Amino acid sequence: MSHSQRKGFAFGAKRRRGGQSVTLFVLYFIATALLVLSRVGHETIDEARTALSDWSVPALEMLTMPAHGIRYGVARARTTIDLLDEVARLRAENQRLKSWEWRAKMLNQRVDQLRTLLNVVEEPALEFASGRVIADGRGPFMRSVLINVGRSQGVKAGYAVINSEGLVGRLVSVGGAASRVLLLTDLKSRVPVYVGEGRIRAVLAGDNSAAPRLDFLPEGAKIGAGDDVYSSGHDGLLPRGLRVGTIVGEGADYRVRTAADLNRFEFVSVLFFDAPALMTANGIDEEGKPVAADTVKPTRPVVSAAP
């Protein structure tokens, strides 16, 4: 190999290395710039994320099928193994529920009579759209999931999301065919709640741990482990009376074990609750037209039945 050829190869390799360094620098720059734009909440980033989530829905739905199948199979196997114990437990529970059914009927009659006496305006039943979890967004930074319910089903950002066990979270971004649900355990999740029979007001604050904490409890509030926690609706965003969980822990550090198992759930329902605050937040009226915040009117009477 001649000297000029060797020189040529060396120059080529050097140029390739130089090109690779430039590529690397550009990629690191892009990643950092995206992080900064994501931090400042740039609209393009959010829109791109929502669009990509939408675009990936069919693929994610297809991919999650085997995972759901496996989970269903495991649950079925467990149920079969525990069948005898389960039957005994259900019999006991059935007995207990029968007595509660009778009491509920009596209470319902009494409530109906009182509502008639007070001339309370009936609240319309909440409509809902059900869907399935198609991607798990629970990471160290955000506790969220992607569901296959989107604008095409009529849902909007801010709507409450529940499953058969209780409140799961709320919608934070809505695409055409998919939406992201911010779970109750997320760092950014704040839900005003009632605690216990005394209906003590507090705020359920997620901190990325498994059990969110209770903030803004009044001093000397008489609550304890096992007390029920449910949504109070004081933020004007969530319906009142949604089951949230029960208190665990003692002392000043009260935590709430969520009624819904947020590590394992498959199906959810999105509640259509167009509260005034939510409409203002979305900047739209009942017909979907943009309105000024001061022109928003409540869609339902302020009087409502307590849970």
Place this chain on the structure above:
Amino acid sequence: MAALAPLIVLVLTFLLVAVPLGLPGDATFLPPMLMLSAVFLCAANPSMRLPVWVAMLFGLAADIVTASPVGFWGLLALLAHGAGSFLKAAEWTERFGILWLAWSGAAAAIALVAWGVASVYFFRAIGWEPVALGAGLSVLGFPLVAVVVKLLRGWIPDKQIRAGAWLP
């Protein structure tokens, strides 16, 4: 066909990131870290070629499906690729033990960077436990990813395989 092997490995590990596995909250850092270990492995493997931009694209896709700050996993994927490429350039890839040890170090460094970037991003010190747990478990899961790579290379005819004796 051999060019597809790294892509298949990354797609398989990306599925772990995307699919709801029902892992406990503290273990949610594991699937993306396993994907990064695949990036590291493919970048270090002398018989594979994984362009750095492909690694970053997978990182960005992980950002989308895990709702992480956009660019976060992309940045970490670049680091994992850099670590793997360094080993390949230094020709320290002949023994699996060395590679495993190298991933242990890289995972620790990536976890530290992840914790730092996330803390700066959120303006608060985030919990280090899930990050450390994810990195630790990814070290334990590293041989599994290596086995997948080995299986794929068995399935895909590759006349250009020159090395790779380090694989289990």
